[in-house]
Amino acid sequence: MRALVGVLDGTIVFEQIPRQDEQGYVACTFDAEVARAVGLGGGTLAHESQTRTSRGAVRGLHLLTDGDEGRFVRCAHGAVVEVAVDLRPWSPTYRLWMTAVLDDVDHRSVWLPAGLAHGFQALTVTADVCCRAAHEPLPEHELAIRYDDPELAIPWPLPVTGLTRRDRAAPTLAVVEPMLSEWFGAVR
16 A cells, blocks of 8 residues: 555545455555554544435535544545545635545555545445544534535536435535634634
8 A cells, every 4th residue: 555645735645556366456445554654643533424326416515614634535446537626725725626536446445635625426336435533523514615616616527417405405615615714723
């Protein structure tokens, strides 16, 4: 496993090298030692959830407002385009976004620090995305921002074929932007 600096401030992209065998492969999906070597507290990632999504559907853009440590995201089955948006007012990459293709072939994963909203679109018939964090998110700290916010202008690769009720009702960035300094710190 190797770690590369991501496009947004504080993001890290992890690339795995699967070991092929007669039954398929074995891939390391997380290594606390590699995480610590790039400044992450790998031992604090204690909760993981898995989401199954169908081709063309979008989940997100989601973020937590409780000062969490961030998210380690990977695709266990299929392929997705992962999108992250920096919503930390003090960050040099504030309001910028990045994408990464996560799949079950290259086994790339990404670390997204607190204050980044993230979402993804399934590129395959089904895709399973795993998100590892320090704790289970509490509903009162979960927030969604519209995936199609015109201020962000994220170019999703496929026509959007589905959204959850939560994501359909999500506000635009302009609605939540006044609270970002309270949640993630003011401009430094």
